[in-house]
Amino acid sequence: MDNINNIGSNNLIKLKLNNIKKTEEPQQTQKEAPKSESGLINQFLENQSRINKPTVNNVQKVTDKGSAPANYHNNMRQMFQNNEVIMLGIVPRTFTAKDLNGDEMIRKADGEKCGTFLSAIDRLDEIKAQGFNALHILPIHPTGKINAMGTAGSLYAPEKFVTDDGKHLAIDPNLIDKDDPRSPDDQFRAFINECHKRDIKVMLDLPSCASVDMYNNHPELMAIGRNNEAKVPEGWTDIRMFNPWEDESKRTLNKALIDMHKNYVDACIDLGIDGIRSDVARAKPTEFWDIIIPYSHQKDPQFAWLGESYTYECASPQQNMPYDRPEDSLRAGFDSIYGQYHIFHEMKNAKEVKDYVLENLDMSHRLPVGKSLIGSFTTHDDESLMMRGGENFCKMVSVVQATLPMCNPYYLDGIQSGDKYDYQYGNKVVKDADTDNGKHFMTVHKNKMDIFNYSRQPGGDAPEIGQVMTSTFNMRKDVNELMRKGSFIELNKRKDKDDQVLTFARHLNGQTALVIVNLNKNRRSAAEIDVPGIKEEQSMKNLVKNYGEKSFIQVENNKVKVDLGPARAHVYLIDTPNIETERKGHVFVQNFTKDIDPKNPQYEEVKGEHLSLKK
Numbered sequence: 001m002d003n004i005n006n007i008g009s010n011n012l013i014k015l016k017l018n019n020i021k022k023t024e025e026p027q028q029t030q031k032e033a034p035k036s037e038s039g040l041i042n043q044f045l046e047n048q049s050r051i052n053k054p055t056v057n058n059v060q061k062v063t064d065k066g067s068a069p070a071n072y073h074n075n076m077r078q079m080f081q082n083n084e085v086i087m088l089g090i091v092p093r094t095f096t097a098k099d100l101n102g103d104e105m106i107r108k109a110d111g112e113k114c115g116t117f118l119s120a121i122d123r124l125d126e127i128k129a130q131g132f133n134a135l136h137i138l139p140i141h142p143t144g145k146i147n148a149m150g151t152a153g154s155l156y157a158p159e160k161f162v163t164d165d166g167k168h169l170a171i172d173p174n175l176i177d178k179d180d181p182r183s184p185d186d187q188f189r190a191f192i193n194e195c196h197k198r199d200i201k202v203m204l205d206l207p208s209c210a211s212v213d214m215y216n217n218h219p220e221l222m223a224i225g226r227n228n229e230a231k232v233p234e235g236w237t238d239i240r241m242f243n244p245w246e247d248e249s250k251r252t253l254n255k256a257l258i259d260m261h262k263n264y265v266d267a268c269i270d271l272g273i274d275g276i277r278s279d280v281a282r283a284k285p286t287e288f289w290d291i292i293i294p295y296s297h298q299k300d301p302q303f304a305w306l307g308e309s310y311t312y313e314c315a316s317p318q319q320n321m322p323y324d325r326p327e328d329s330l331r332a333g334f335d336s337i338y339g340q341y342h343i344f345h346e347m348k349n350a351k352e353v354k355d356y357v358l359e360n361l362d363m364s365h366r367l368p369v370g371k372s373l374i375g376s377f378t379t380h381d382d383e384s385l386m387m388r389g390g391e392n393f394c395k396m397v398s399v400v401q402a403t404l405p406m407c408n409p410y411y412l413d414g415i416q417s418g419d420k421y422d423y424q425y426g427n428k429v430v431k432d433a434d435t436d437n438g439k440h441f442m443t444v445h446k447n448k449m450d451i452f453n454y455s456r457q458p459g460g461d462a463p464e465i466g467q468v469m470t471s472t473f474n475m476r477k478d479v480n481e482l483m484r485k486g487s488f489i490e491l492n493k494r495k496d497k498d499d500q501v502l503t504f505a506r507h508l509n510g511q512t513a514l515v516i517v518n519l520n521k522n523r524r525s526a527a528e529i530d531v532p533g534i535k536e537e538q539s540m541k542n543l544v545k546n547y548g549e550k551s552f553i554q555v556e557n558n559k560v561k562v563d564l565g566p567a568r569a570h571v572y573l574i575d576t577p578n579i580e581t582e583r584k585g586h587v588f589v590q591n592f593t594k595d596i597d598p599k600n601p602q603y604e605e606v607k608g609e610h611l612s613l614k615k
């Protein structure tokens with residue numbers, strides 16, 4: 001644990017507080033050797049031994065690398081239903097890119113290589129040791145060259161989705177190692193197999209639109225406006241909308257587009273892919289997903305679906321793009337959606353965060369069991385979390401997304417060490433490019449992960465973010481199902497006039513975690529929190545790694561007084577077995593029990609013994 005006090009000795013608050021013996025480890029004699037601690041230590045040692053151990057591949061014959069794992073079976077849907085997914089978003093062409101001259105771009109002329117499926121295997125032990133159990137692989141298709149963004153073309157402007165015979169995924173040739181005799185399918189499959197050997201699930205990104213090249217080659221798939229014009233999603237000149245309809249007035253679907261997506265699903269399942277992340281799910285109607293998702297389940301009942309669907313996207317309508325309907329997406333078969341955590345940094349106070357959590361829990365009771373969100377705090381469509389509050393803010397978000405109900409933690413590669421996605425080549429003109437835009441312009445979106453160019457491997461210079469992150473993942477394992485299935489309990493607080501202290505408890509089977517977060521990135525925040533049942537002398541086990549400016553936490557009977565460092569977040573295991581009874585009316589649960597027919601959703605209040613729903 002990092003208990004270094006960073007506050008200067010002239011800090012009067014600190015001196016005053018020190019005088020009354022407050023500490024970050026709440027006062028307690030560490031008399032018991034808590035099981036949780038030994039669990040954490042064991043996990044740490046296990047991780048270390050995993051890192052230090054020569055990888056299995058070193059002693060295997062070369063040909064074993066990429067071989068199929070024994071007895072693998074997909075359970076990714078179930079993982080979403082249990083909030084078990086811990087996901088990392090990666091771009092294969094940058095994931096292991098080798099930038100030799102430090103200009104952050106990859107140029108073949110400089111002897112540099114972008115990442116391939118086979119080279120990506122080299123980072124899987126690192127990803128596993130960090131605690132991830134699933135990858136979101138951003139699109140892997142060859143990119144269109146007409147109107148292309150960047151020198152490599154946008155990942156979301158595919159030239160094709162499947163090969164011309166419809167039997168295989170169309171794979172970007174840059175991701176294939178030309179010195180390896182295996183076919184593109186077999187190289188991708190080797191990577192997937194190596195993920196599965198490490199219990200890492202593989203979810204592939206299905207783009208929502210086509211490149212201009214594809215639009216020209218496949219008019220039967222494409223949306224055409226009243227005046228015979230292409231439909232272009234606002235702000236994206238390099239892509240074109242598909243036409244999901246044969247006849248929209250009769251709600252009959254475009255068979256050619258359905259067939260292409262069925263082929264896509266078949267090819268994914270054939271490769272061993274565990275699920276699909278559907279880009280801009282609302283670009284197709286729910287009737288479309290109502291066919292494609294059940295189709296996938298005929299072949300693999302555990303094939304998982306993550307929809308890029310937001311709660312309030314309709315607040316900012318986009319030309320040529322239908323409104324977002326997250327509940328309908330979940331009803332149509334998506335297991336999980338993005339939700340709204342990408343605007344977490346704009347939420348002004350604890351009430352806004354809590355209201356959003358309760359809104360989702362409430363929604364879950366109108367849906368089949370176990371529908372969830374991912375912790376979409378930073379995705380490739382957003383600025384780096386580093387720009388939204390810096391290193392300690394990233395760490396705070398790690399703790400928040402590991403403790404919120406209904407939330408499967410999600411990271412974008414590079415955030416683990418604080419990548420600002422600030423590329424020195426950004427928006428400059430270069431001489432050589434794969435694209436046909438005539439400008440060779442290295443488009444980047446400021447402080448967003450580069451999805452347009454051959455770019456360096458993601459990563460920053462703040463590795464401590466990853467340490468805090470991994471400690472939160474270990475915590476989730478260590479407290480069994482508490483963070484995944486426990487109730488969410490609102491707590492009363494006082495003396496926090498700007499409402500900057502987000503605090504709640506999670507409870508399951510007699511086990512309680514107390515979560516205390518200072519949402520303020522720049523200032524300390526203090527509060528008195530009512531925690532019914534907590535005792536002055538009781539043990540409070542710190543569950544996540546400390547960081548940043550020190551907090552002071554004092555436990556009294558039924559009360560915890562806190563003075564928190566900027567962006568500090570704490571999680572303590574406490575002994576309050578009756579907290580749900582004592583907070584009756586303020587206890588909320590996700591729907592894990594009542595399966596609601598998605599075709600005939602009816603809201604019914606759940607009247608559990610100690611549970612109540614927000615009305």
Ligand SMILES: [Ca+2]
Binds near residue numbers: 102112
């Ligand atoms: Ca370079």
